[in-house]
Amino acid sequence: MNHDRMRLASALLGVTAIAAIALVPVTPAQADPSIKDVKSKVDRLYHEAEQAQERYNDAKLDLADLRSDLAALRADEERQSDKLEAVRDQVADSVLRGYQGESISTVGQVVVSDDPTAFLGQLSTMSGFNDLQDTMFDAYSTELEALDLRREATADRAAEIAETTEQLAAEQESVDEKLADAKDVLADLEAEERERLLSASRSGEARLPASVPASGRAAAAVAYAMAQVGDAYVYGATGDNAFDCSGLTMRAWGAAGVGLPHSSSAQYSSGPHISASALQPGDLVFYYSPISHVGMYIGNGLIVHAANPGTGVAVSGLYSMPYVGAVRPG
Structure with a gap:
């Protein structure tokens, strides 16, 4: 009796196991991507590459403008340097004449003058000379500051050119990567499927x-x-x-x-x-x-x-x- 019960239980277990197996969901094999999906991916990659190319084109225009600005700044800097040199020469000559006693000689001539009119004229001349020195020193300071500003602007523009050049290289790399990705997607398809894809792309024409x-x-x-x-x-x-x-x-x-x-x-x-x-x-x-x-x-x-x-x-x-x-x- 016990033996019969065991056989019955075993049979029931077998039926239950079969039913359980039947109820387990079967995962379907991964379906191949459709032509529509692949076309969408390739078109997206093409557009991403085009976006990078247009950014590259923009950067090239910026670079041309920056280089033109840099050339103008350098020419302006050179002109400013020449002006500064001219003022520097005037100041140096003025200081040298002062050290050589030219101003003292003028004072002596004024002091020994018997003509009051001549005295006032000489005094005016000496005051004018001192004013001229002050003016030259002020001019020198102004021109030096202007030159420093131009040098700073030139350095800034050169740095922008370096940055834009790096951007060009990065955008070109992005174009190449996206185009390579698109080619890889196409290469994964069989020749017949690839032709169908390109035909689908052209069908919108x-x-x-x-x-x-x-x-x-x-x-x-x-x-x-x-x-x-x-x-x-x-x-x-x-x-x-x-x-x-x-x-x-x-x-x-x-x-x-x-x-x-x-x-x-x-x-x-x-x-x-x-x-x-x-x-x-x-x-x-x-x-x-x-x-x-x-x-x-x-x-x-x-x-x-x-x-x-x-x-x-x-x-x-x-x-x-x-x-x-x-x-x-x-």
Whole structure:
């Protein structure tokens, strides 16, 4: 009897164990990332690299300005040094003449003078001489202080240049890292999947318009930009066969005779701001906050821009990215 009970208990335990196993949740294998997820990651890395590149472009402009200021300060410092040297020579000559007894000789001549008028004239002359000495010493002190100020300004500007140069190196490193990360993400995909990803990236491109209604300088700028559609996107490039976003708009308006800086944020300050409802072909349109991308409006709700390394120079919708505002160059 006890033996039968033991067999029954064993059987029940077995059934319970099987049921328990059946109830344990099975963790599914980690699913491969979808094309949409990978595309989103690559686009994000491309944009982060573009942000770093635009900061690099801004730093280059700052560096050029700083170097120009430094050259002017050094020239001013040299002129001030020459002025100080001239005053120093005058003071030294005045002191030397005093030590040689010129002032005493003048006093003697005044004392022995029998002519009161001559005495007063000589006294006035001696007083004027002393006043001249005081004036020269004051001038020397003033010029010396001015030179010190210029030397300090020169040193400050040189320090700013060193700091900006370090910033350039850091931003370039950031661009390289983000681009390498994007390439690594793409490299992890099979060739067929990678091509599907790039095709998905290009699927957002708009069809080229038959013509763009523009006139004057804007027509020349639009014509240049549209002629580059299909060219490569390369960070920091300004042509002739590869561009970054601000490099393309700079070259396009340069072809129209209008100079623009190689920086999207700097280009945002290059002309009057235009509302979206008043956009005309040739206007520059800006994206993201802080601004890190620029394109050119070509009408019908479309822009031409250097998009990213996966897309190159292409035509896209005006609101295909977070829109900030527009500027009309020229």
